Amino acid sequence: MSTPRRIAVIASGSGSNMAAIAAACERGDIPATLSLVISNVPHARVLARAAEWQLPNRCINHRDYESRGAFEEAMLQVLQKNAIDLVVLAGFMRILTDRFIREYYGSLLNIHPSLLPKYPGLNTHQRALDAGDEEAGATVHFVIPELDAGPTIVQARVPVLSGDDASSLAARVQAQEHQIYPLAVRWCVEKKVELRKGKVWKDPSLTSNGTNA
Numbered sequence: 001m002s003t004p005r006r007i008a009v010i011a012s013g014s015g016s017n018m019a020a021i022a023a024a025c026e027r028g029d030i031p032a033t034l035s036l037v038i039s040n041v042p043h044a045r046v047l048a049r050a051a052e053w054q055l056p057n058r059c060i061n062h063r064d065y066e067s068r069g070a071f072e073e074a075m076l077q078v079l080q081k082n083a084i085d086l087v088v089l090a091g092f093m094r095i096l097t098d099r100f101i102r103e104y105y106g107s108l109l110n111i112h113p114s115l116l117p118k119y120p121g122l123n124t125h126q127r128a129l130d131a132g133d134e135e136a137g138a139t140v141h142f143v144i145p146e147l148d149a150g151p152t153i154v155q156a157r158v159p160v161l162s163g164d165d166a167s168s169l170a171a172r173v174q175a176q177e178h179q180i181y182p183l184a185v186r187w188c189v190e191k192k193v194e195l196r197k198g199k200v201w202k203d204p205s206l207t208s209n210g211t212n213a
Ligand code: GAR
Pocket: 011, 012, 013, 014, 015, 016, 017, 018, 046, 090, 091, 092, 093, 111, 112, 113, 121, 138, 174, 177
């Protein structure tokens, strides 16, 4: 695979991770273009944010399609028409089929708000609180067909504080997401991280803060 140059973000919600990636591209920290923002949710905040960043954006509403497959075909067509070579899921709340994942296998990233393999799926912060965990966090991983089970690229950890509720914990985790997601995208664009034989390969020069040793 050649070096990724054109990134798409797919999101369903507020788009704070998309904005963090847009900012990193604009600063030159990620040597690629955020070329397209797609949301499956009409009026999602991420679309307004993309417009504020003057990024090409469009809604592909899953409700307009008769099947998951037809929805994904529409997304694939748009991605391919825009020559997208790295797809970044940032709060995209639909499950993808094998067909879509195969198309971008190794070039498809997701961020999940837990320290995977703990708490795949939904309500991660409440589940961490209910379990009495002392720490929580977020994981950036390559997407494979099994939900939230792809190989980890990077994790961020935060303490769970007494008095936390799901929203205070989510805010603390999200602040870290905005650090690690642009970093992971940069590593992928620079080909310092790759999915090889189902495992994450990291360039030996890589340190955890993304600088070269
Ligand atoms: C993020 O916290 C992300 O980890 C989570 O959605 C939020 C999106 O926030 N993703 C998932 O739950 C995926 N299962 P954002 O729209 O502000 O970036």
